[in-house]
Amino acid sequence: MDSQDQTDNTATPIFDVVDVTKEFDQGKVQALRGVTLRIEDGEFVSMIGTSGSGKSTLLHLLGSLDHPSSGTLRFKGQDIGNLPDPAEFRAREIGYIFQSFHLLPTFTVEENVQIPMFGLPGNTAKSRKERAVELLEAVGLSHRLGHLPTKLSGGERQRAAIARSLANNPTVLLADEPTGNLDSDTAVQIMQLLGKLHAEHRTTMVLVTHDIEVAENASRIVQMKDGRIISDPKAPAASHQSHPS
Amino acid sequence: MNFFTIALRGLWRRPVRTGLTLLGISVGIAAVVALVGIASGYEKSVVNQLDVIGIDVIVSNMEGGMMPQVFDESLKPKVAELPDVEEATTVLMKMLMVEDAPMMMVSGREWGGFTWDQLKVLEGRMPRDENEKAVVVGRLAADVLEKEVGDTVQIEIDEFEIVGIVDGGSVVENGAIILALSRFQEVMGYEGKANFLDLRVSEGISEEELEALMEEIETIYPEGRAVRASEVVGTSQGFRIAQAMSWSTSLLAIIVGILGVMNTMLMTVFERTHEIGILLALGWKRRMIVFLVLCESAILGLIGGIVGILIGFVSLELLVQTDTIRGILEPDFSKELVFRAIGIAVIVGVVSGLYPAWRSSRMMPSAAIQS
Structure with a gap:
């Protein structure tokens, strides 16, 4: 484990997930079945599992993109499970990186990075532009500012998406299969970039992947299967979730 | 880049569809401008004629047609x-x-x-x-x-x-x-x-x-009425019927325009479900999405209104050259008519965008992203 990831278990965690379930289609689909997870400030956690294991669903709940069906979900001690309008929470605290990049096709790379900044008040057009340029320089895309996403390679698009995720200087980066659409060499570069950002900014990072090599970039690997955590090196013994099926 | 730029880019994504919708609104607004311009032009032309002749009061029986009994x-x-x-x-x-x-x-x-x-x-x-x-x-x-x-x-x-x-x-x-x-x-x-x-x-x-x-x-x-020269046209039953018909036709054109914009905006919202999900995930508030959709539909209305006024103006100019209308009236293309037409066009745009905007605000970001 990286020395930087040594955390104080008595401090308030970034995320405290207690016995969370998530059902779809009126209970016919149980995506999460009583997940308990604690993520400390500055941690780099990978969640690994096969398709349908519930890892992306859990990531959506952490980012308040969806509500849990039951259980408690806290961010820095505050219940975020059923925020009436979680937009401000997402804008201030969360940066998203998606597998398919999800850059808006009619906007240039620089404009794409500005998009999340509209979610927070107080940003002027000038400050948005300056921040976007600064972030794109940080991910090595200063030569691509005015290009449309379609003109970029997969790796460049993901770099742009990473710059966008950092737009509002979030507390947490949530990455959903960030290398899933990239070749292996580019995937390594992207993971190096994410590792560098984590090391430099101490941003808490939660990464979802089905690729063990990618997962190993994190300091902690949480394994999921059938909506449950089946392996977590930091799980408290009492609440370890290797449930019988 | 500002919010207005984002709305414009949204419309620019589908230039053909946006263009056709604009054409729909433009034709509606052109109908308003042409029909109301003719009705109002007739009124003004008659009032002007009476003014030139120096008539103060007219006695007539205006019941029953454009011309009195x-x-x-x-x-x-x-x-x-x-x-x-x-x-x-x-x-x-x-x-x-x-x-x-x-x-x-x-x-x-x-x-x-x-x-x-x-x-x-x-x-x-x-x-x-x-x-x-x-x-x-x-x-x-x-x-x-x-x-x-x-x-x-x-x-x-x-x-x-x-x-x-x-x-x-x-x-x-x-x-x-x-x-x-x-x-x-x-x-x-x-x-x-x-x-x-x-x-x-x-x-x-x-x-x-x-x-x-x-x-x-x-x-x-x-049986007759004595009216001031300036009020004579308004008392004509025939003119009132013509005016009502011009507004009714305009209303139909406006309704067609509303349906056109609503259809476009609904399609836009459905097509952009994924994009709306991304915006929500990136921290956009629902009311910003609503505002974006309304902004786009208002821009459609505004541009459609401006184009419609131009088409209406050209149509009026061509109409008054026809043998039927030439010499009977001078079209009224007043500032008031222009502002009214633009106002109608923007209201058409905003009203048309209300339902699509509401639909967009109901989306759950996680589902929208996966769509």
Whole structure:
């Protein structure tokens, strides 16, 4: 484990997930079945599992993109499970990186990075532009500012998406299969970039992947299967979730 | 980049669809501009004509059509002797098909009445007396009929010599054929009849005195009404019907426009479910998404309105060149009409965007991203 990831278990965690379930289609689909997870400030956690294991669903709940069906979900001690309008929470605290990049096709790379900044008040057009340029320089895309996403390679698009995720200087980066659409060499570069950002900014990072090599970039690997955590090196013994099926 | 840029880019994604929607709104707004411009232009043209002639009060029975009912000429002396009536003159006016012109104003005027005074002879002369079988034509009417001094013109079954071409100082006067009242009564079979009694009243008459005068005239002629010249068009049942029809047609055009924009915005919202999910995931508030959709639909309305006004203006200009309308009215393309049309267009845009905006605000970001 990286020395930087040594955390104080008595401090308030970034995320405290207690016995969370998530059902779809009126209970016919149980995506999460009583997940308990604690993520400390500055941690780099990978969640690994096969398709349908519930890892992306859990990531959506952490980012308040969806509500849990039951259980408690806290961010820095505050219940975020059923925020009436979680937009401000997402804008201030969360940066998203998606597998398919999800850059808006009619906007240039620089404009794409500005998009999340509209979610927070107080940003002027000038400050948005300056921040976007600064972030794109940080991910090595200063030569691509005015290009449309379609003109970029997969790796460049993901770099742009990473710059966008950092737009509002979030507390947490949530990455959903960030290398899933990239070749292996580019995937390594992207993971190096994410590792560098984590090391430099101490941003808490939660990464979802089905690729063990990618997962190993994190300091902690949480394994999921059938909506449950089946392996977590930091799980408290009492609440370890290797449930019988 | 600002919020407005984002809305514009949203529309620019589908240029063909956006263009077709704009065309739909534009046609609706053009219909409003053209129809209302014609109705209002007719009103203004008539008021202008009356103003040029110097008529203060008109006595007529406007019930039942664009042109008033006829009355007996014996009404004139009864009205003329009332206090504050300076001058009174009778007119028989009809809209007729004259030769190739489908609609033309023919005005039979009491010989010696003040309604002849403002006519300026451009070519030829005025009729010598009321017995001469002659007419003068306004310069627009001469143009429409392709006539010159010395030609004849057929009115109903009678032929008249054109002895002069005149400038009457207004579109309606310039688009008319003018002849002596008695000659026109013969042609129409309305001997001793007229349908307008035009009055000039004493200078300095107060509003109260004018009201009292008009009331008194109405007691003498209970079937008719005495109205100020500026109000005469509004009292015409035919004009009110035409105005109602122009607004009804405009309303239909507006509804079509609303449906067009709503369809476009709904499709846009459905198509962009994924994009809306991303915006929500990136921290956009639902009300920002709603505002974005409304902003896009308002921009559609605004641009559609501007284009529609241009199309409407060109259509009006072309319409008044047609033989049917030429010389009858001057289109009204006022600032008020322009602002009203733009206002309608933007409201159409915003109203059309309400439902799509509401739909977009109901999306759950996690589901939207996966769509």
